Amino acid sequence: MNKANIVKEKHEADNFFSQNLENNKKKSKIATVEVSEDEGYSSHEPKEKEAVWFIDKEPPKDNVREIFVRPPKDDDYGEGVITSAS
Amino acid sequence: MKEVKLKKKLFGAFIEIILYDFSKKEADTILKKTYKEALRLEKIFNIYDTSSELSILNKSKKKKVSPELLFVLKKALTLCKLTNGKYDVSQGEEFLARKKGLKISQKKCSYKDIKITKDVVTINNSEAKIDLGSIAKGYITDKIKEFLIKQGAKSGIINSRGDIALFGNSTTNVKIRHPRNPKKVIGSINLRNTSVATSGDYTQYNKSFENSHIINQNKFISVTVIAKTLIEADLYATVFMICSDSLRKEILKNKKGLKFLGIKSDLTIIKV
Structure with missing residues (x-):
């Protein structure tokens, strides 16, 4: 095989690979499925149910822990160590 | 679910931490490291400590x-x-x-x-x-939560003297006291993996509720906010106690993930 033939074959091989790469890109574009994101939950994850307020009524008895939220009290803090004012 | 309850002195009194993933011994070890960090943070923001x-x-x-x-x-x-x-x-x-x-x-x-x-x-x-008292406690509690998670805690509750940070999948029913009758509960909500704070005029005041510690108080006497982080819940609970209705509505419209329950002086309730 002379030098000219070797160069020609190399070009053909390069074209073949670049053509394949192009085809693969096209294929992969078709195959790609966009996964939509909604506030941090991807579409395949179950979305958290929004919490609801129970006003003047008891919540369902789910056997869950109960806790009180409240503003800070004066007696939360010892002498000279007040850190909150909310 | 098995739980370990621990108390640590912070913010001048005791905060309560409940962990679900550890034995008492493991929880004690983890909390020791976390507490050191909490004290370091407390030292930054304490306005009554002249060396803070x-x-x-x-x-x-x-x-x-x-x-x-x-x-x-x-x-x-x-x-x-x-x-x-x-x-x-x-x-x-x-x-x-x-x-x-x-x-x-x-x-x-x-x-x-x-x-x-x-x-x-x-x-x-x-x-x-x-x-920065209105938000420092929330910030420090968020950091405690982060620290506990880094140590391997998957689920728990931090009760920072009334401000609550919940993490993991365990559900907790968070109750709000009636602001004029502390024996009554005015409402509650089931929460997990979130934070909740209340601001109100009924725990710190001089002789009458009108002379509460809150400067520029508007018509709300109690405001509870649920947010992803406790610093935000703390901050917005204070802000909603003092800002106009229109600003509150604008913030709640634009700030995704915030939930709100406000009680006015005539005891009407507004919730989002």
């Missing part, structure tokens, strides 16, 4: 500050601007006086006197005293 970073800044009026102080101060100043000064962290002196039942002449200073250049904070008014 915040006290040194208030005294020197110009100081290169820690990333923690910078973060919390920037967050607070954003809300000062948004509320046009109704929420104002420069009024530390007035806040302290109100807590003691003292009346002082109105301070001629505002949040606009606080300037930040990179990590240097300058207070351009001798009457201004920065108080």
Whole structure:
């Protein structure tokens, strides 16, 4: 095989690979499925149910822990160590 | 679910931490490391400790500050601007006086006197005293939560003297007291993996509710906010106690993930 033939074959091989790469890109574009994101939950994850307020009524008895939220009290803090004012 | 309950002195009293993933011995070890970090953070923001970073800044009026102080101060100043000064962290002196039942002449200073250049904070008014108490507890609690998670905790509750941070998948029913009848519950909500804070006039006041510790209080007597982080829940609970209806609605519309329950003085309830 002379030098000219070797160069020609190399070009053909390069074209073949670049053509394949192009085809693969096209294929992969078709195959790609966009996964939509909604506030941090991807579409395949179950979305958290929004919490609801129970006003003047008891919540369902789910056997869950109960806790009180409240503003800070004066007696939360010892002498000279007040850190909150909310 | 098996749980371990621990109490640690912080913010001048005891906070309660409940962990679900560990034996008592493991939980104690994890909490020891976490508590050290919590004390370090408390030392930054304590305005009654003359050697705290915040006290040194208030005294020197110009100081290169820690990333923690910078973060919390920037967050607070954003809300000062948004509320046009109704929420104002420069009024530390007035806040302290109100807590003691003292009346002082109105301070001629505002949040606009606080300037930040990179990590240097300058207070351009001798009457201004920065108080970050409205959000420091929330911030420190968030950091405790982060620290516990880093140590391998998957689920738990941090009750920082009424401010609650929940993490993991265990559900908790969070109850809100009636602001005029502490024996009654006015409402509750089932939550998990979130934070909740309440601001109100009914736990700190001088003789009457009208003289509460809250400066510029509007018509709400209790405001509860649920947010992803406790610093946000803390901050917005305070802001909604003092800002206008229109601003509150705007914030709630634009700030995704916030839930709100406000109780007015006639005991009507507004919730989102």
